[in-house]
């Protein structure tokens with residue numbers, strides 16, 4: 001662990017923590033595992049200790065002679081395990097009264113651990129899959145748009161050479177059968193509104209977010225260059241995402257590698273809210289084709305805390321005839337994580353499930369019959385928990401609910 005791997009402000013952050021414990025109180029991993037070691041407060045203190053132990057004058061001197069001291073490796077492995085048992089939900093950063101930039105710090109700690117061989121071994125598969133197949137599931141990337149064949153009324157020419165808007169589907173929506181309903185629904189909405197759009201099919205590669213979360217950002221450059229070139233080749237001025245993690249990496253990391261000038265990046269909920277405002281969509285009235293429905297909305301971490309999109313999904317829900325929105329105890333800025341982020345499902349599936357349980361229980365307490373969200377990974381995590389436990393709840397992406405509520409042609 002090298003102190004030089006961290007920025008000056010990150011090193012300052014280690015001393016700036018006041019040990020107020022607020023991050024410990026909100027951390028969904030701490031609550032689900034009943035383990036304070038997983039909190040930002042304890043991780044920061046451990047990191048400070050590790051950097052102090054490993055960056056003394058003599059270590060630098062030894063390294064200058066090419067000698068790498070091997071002391072303390074087991075504790076670094078333990079620290080690595082702890083750091084990766086985190087969903088990167090960002091609530092610790094959101095609550096921290098000192099304003100410590102914790103989320104980027106966790107990413108940089110992961111990078112430093114991975115660089116030095118202290119990340120969980122499973123993370124290596126992510127890089128192998130992305131480099132070999134260009135998608136996180138190691139599927140044939142030529143099959144990335146095969147979900148179109150499963151649409152009841154698939155529009156023709158969804159993969160076009162040129163369009164104003166590119167719909168970037170993301171790996172989960174493209175390959176995971178349950179989540180494939182989400183791109184199908186957004187396509188239905190965009191066609192209904194007469195939007196000029198295309199998908200990129202096999203030319204779309206994984207956005208690279210799983211590499212970032214697994215501490216391997218050094219493999220991002222080719223992916224980013226490829227995806228940006230493919231979007232530009234289609235002369236698009238806008239890219240729309242149903243996956244908040246794809247949106248976040250495009251917004252925050254892609255500009256470090258590529259020129260995105262003239263390219264608007266939006267989440268589907270932002271685009272659809274605009275369509276609703278412009279009255280470009282017509283919905284069935286509650287007493288005609290659509291049943292009244294009580295829903296609760298789950299803010300995905302990467303869309304809410306990550307991209308500050310809180311209001312647009314609620315605006316859409318309020319515009320749907322017959323739909324009543326009830327809020328969970330934790331919503332908006334402090335929405336509880338569903339356990340699906342940060343590659344946690346791969347690293348520690350039991351912890352991911354325990355987090356999903358807390359989320360679903362909170363949703364159940366509202367009395368809603370449907371959990372609506374705006375992320376294919378959240379849909380996957382919560383649906384898996386609901387089905388396994390045979391709970392009488394439906395989990396839908398907002399695009400699915402909107403598509404269901406479109407007025408049927410007369």
Ligand code: SF4
Nearest residue numbers: 027086087089090092
């Ligand atoms: S990012 Fe979320 S899960 Fe990770 S330490 Fe912070 S609050 Fe806990």
Ligand code: SF4
Nearest residue numbers: 017018020021023096
């Ligand atoms: S909320 Fe911020 S200041 Fe308080 S213990 Fe956590 S990291 Fe430290």
